Amino acid sequence: MPLYSIFDPTMIILIPAIIISFWAQTKVNSNYEKYSKVRIVNGYTGQQIARMMLDEAGLWDVRIEVINSKLGDHYDPSSKILRLSPEVYSGSTISSAGIAAHEVGHAIQHKEEYKPLTIRNSIVPVVNLGSSLSWILFFLGIFLGFKGLTTLGILLFSLVVIFQLITLPVEFDASTRALSILKSRGILYGDETRGAEKVLNAAAMTYVAATLMAVSQLIRLIAISNKDD
Known part of the structure; x- marks a missing residue:
């Protein structure tokens, strides 16, 4: 059985997802750069906003740390640490306000045991394993002519798709929470809130793009498998 190269015809399945991914990343970068130059009226830094929101949510035990990675901001539920990039932490x-608030949104989800987040966190180890082994088993099955290995590879990659699908409501909900608090708490005003919404919406599109890419890859694997029968 031939081992398909990366130039096989099924690559065309990925083209729409690749285009959307490129567009989404461009949108994120442009919105982030644009609004990272616009200071907010009240002068709060991302760290101050995050700390304020965490304390008001009763999350006094969540620490805030700096991570030296641009747009690497995230909340770590296992250690209850909110990590912000230098630009967001001090900006x-x-x-910085929108991104810091978004990550606090994840911390609040964790506290409230938001179901999609709980499910996503619980399947992370399995998804990591599936992501690592799926392609190896898939192409090994094609090379050796073992349909069972090919099918197992597809099933394992399906876990990645499920993870991406669950991630969408998690990210959209965190942004909704963030914008609601920023507005109701008076941290941002008028055009500032709309600007933060544009930043977070652009970021959300990268998750949509990642999901489309995962689904497209799954369809491609199935197409290759069927073609090889």
């Missing part, structure tokens, strides 16, 4: 801009 007093619309971008």
Whole structure:
């Protein structure tokens, strides 16, 4: 059985997802750069906003740390640490406010045991294993002519798709929470809130793009498998 190269005809299945991914990343970068130059009226830094929101949510035990990675901001539920990039941690801009608030949204989800987040966190180890082994088993099955290995590879990659699908409501909900608090708490005003919404919406599109890419890859694997029968 031939081992398909990366130039096989099924690659065309990925083209729409690749285009959307490129567009989404461009949108994120442009919105982030634009609103990282616009200071907010009240002058709060991302760290101050995050700490304020965490304390008001009763999350006094969640620490805030700096992570030296641009747009690497995230909340770690296992250690209850909110990690912010230097620009977000120290910045007093619309971008830093929106991103810091979004990550606090994840911390609040964790506290409230938001179901999609709980499910996503619980399957992370299995998804990591599936992501690592799926392609190896898939192409090994094709090379050796073992349909069972090919099918197992597809099933394992399906876990990645499920993970991406669950991630969408998690990310959209965190942004909704963030914008609601920023507005109701008076942290951002008028155009500032709309600017933060543009930053977070652009970021959300990268998750949509990642999901489309995962689904497209799954369809491609199935197509290759059927073609090889």
